[in-house]
Amino acid sequence: MATPSTLAMILAGGRVDELGVLTHYRPKSAVPFGGFARVIDFPLSNLMRSGIERIAILSQYRSYSLINHIGTGAAWDMIGRNRGIFILPPFKDYYNPHWYRGSADAVYQNLDFIRYNKPEEILILSGDHIYEMDYRQLIRFHHEQDADLTAAFIKVEKKNAARRFGVAEIADNTAEGGRLLSYEEKPEEPKGDWASLTVLCFKPKVLCAILKENQAAESYxxxxxxxxxxxxRGMKVFGYKFNGYWGYTRTVDEYWQTSMDLLGDSPLIDMEHWGLRTNLEHRGIRDCQPLKVGPDGSLDNSMAYNGCIVEGIVRNSILFPGVQVEKGAEVSNSILFFNNTVKEGSKLERVISDVNTSFGSGVRAGAAGGRVTVIGWNNHVPDGMVIGGGCSVAPEMDADKWPQEGLADLEELR
Incomplete structure (x- = not known):
């Protein structure tokens, strides 16, 4: 039986401060998305559909949620001979005194795993982007160009790329892509208008050599x-031009906007068409009862998964399993993770609420048209509490720490 020619390595262990309380207890790749899934499900589903079945996940920050979600890998058909998902945590040994010091160092510390698998190409992916891609097309382009590295890029406006993305200029060798003419990492004034997707295809020998040389530097x-x-060095670095949808989830506002792209008559993200897979055993999703909408309940341009009970009004929102919206409550332009409860008379507007949070009666949270308010997990918001727009509430706040006067716009509660 032929062994897989491609080894995929997913960079999934990081936490970003910009996501605030949503990543207090989980890496960004394990943040819930789309009413039932996790962000990492998108690259994993892409790999499954691309026939790439040998996958390593490089995890460091608070890995339990991610490990629990991946399980055995069965959700993505990654069980069997010459296939599987391997989680590679950081380690220290006689030769290596460091935890992962960056994305390149994380791969370097697992060169023995690469050598053991003997791949013909190595595909390195970010674990926190929302997109659909057939990686086989990129790999074919990589081989046709005999490239040392082929990186995927998407066209963006320069003003939107400044200080946010790696940005390249790409020669018009073919419609699919061409040689990189320049590359800058998060420049203030970009030369090019192609933003990196952090989808990188390397020749294994080239990758191993360049990573070893990089160990003498101070950044990885x-x-x-x-x-x-x-x-x-003048090496053969090519850019592959990606023309599909790409959602960024680095900040709270970007996560919120990408989630809103799931809604509407013609959503930009079509998870069913994309063939998204997730682990339905995680949090018992597969055992949830069907969605129940009561006689006074309504769902308008919203997604609500099994296990939800809607007795109130829900508009332009996404509800994960176990969410309950009581009669007389209103939820608008919001995202409620697993097992949230919104009591009678409460109104939520542009709120993201993490798991196991309840909103008491008469709560007012968020504001229309402003910054998104984020509530950390395992909270009970007291009856009548007023929380302004753009606020942030840390997880598991004690009852006596909630201020009687409420939270003004942009205020934090820790």
Whole structure:
């Protein structure tokens, strides 16, 4: 039986401060998304549909939620001979005194795993982007160009790329892509208008050599260090032009907007068409009762998964399993994670609420048209509490720490 030619490695262990309380207890790749799934499900489903069945997940920050979600890998058909999902946590040993010091260092510390699998190409992916891609097309382009590295990019406006993405200029060799003419990591004034997707295809020998050389440096990132180093050496670095949807989830506002792209008559994200898979055993999703909408309940341009009970009004919102919206409550433009309860008379507007949170009677949270309010997990918001727009509430707040006067716009409660 032929062994897989491609080894995929997913960078999934990081936490970003911009997601605030949503990543207090989980890596960004394990943040819930889409009413039932997790962000990492998108690259995993892409790999499954692309026939890439040998996958390593590099995890560091608070890995339990991610490990619990991946399980055996069966949800993505990653069980069997010559296939599987392997979670590679950081480690220290006689030769290596460091935890993962960056994306490139994380891969370097697992070169023995790469050598053991003997791949013909190595595909390195970010675990926190929302998109659909057939990686086989990129890999074919990589081989046709005999590239040392092929990176995927998407067209963006320069003003939107400044200080946010790695940005490249790509020669028009073919409609699919061309040689990189320049590359800058999060520049203030970008030269190019192609933003990196952090989808990287390497020749294994080239990757191993460049990562070993990078160990003498003080920074260990693919975008900041590895790609520029290869460009300076005149190595064969190509850009693959991706033309599909790409959702970014680095900040709260970006996560909220990407989630809203699931809604509408013609949503930009079509999870059913994309063939998204998730682990339905995680949090007992598969055992939830069907969605129940009461006689006074309504769902308008919203998603509500099994296990939800809607007795109130829900507009332009996403409800995960176990959410209950009582009669007389209103939820608008919001995202409620697993097992939230919204009591009678409460109104939520542009709120993201983490798991196991309840909103008492008469609560007012969030504000229309402003910044998104985020409530950490395992909270009970007291009856009558007023929380302004753009507020942030830490997980598991004690009852006596909630201020009687409420929270003004942009205020934090820790």
């Amino acid at each position: 990132e693919f975008g900041r260090d590895i790609i520029p180093m290869m460009m300076r």
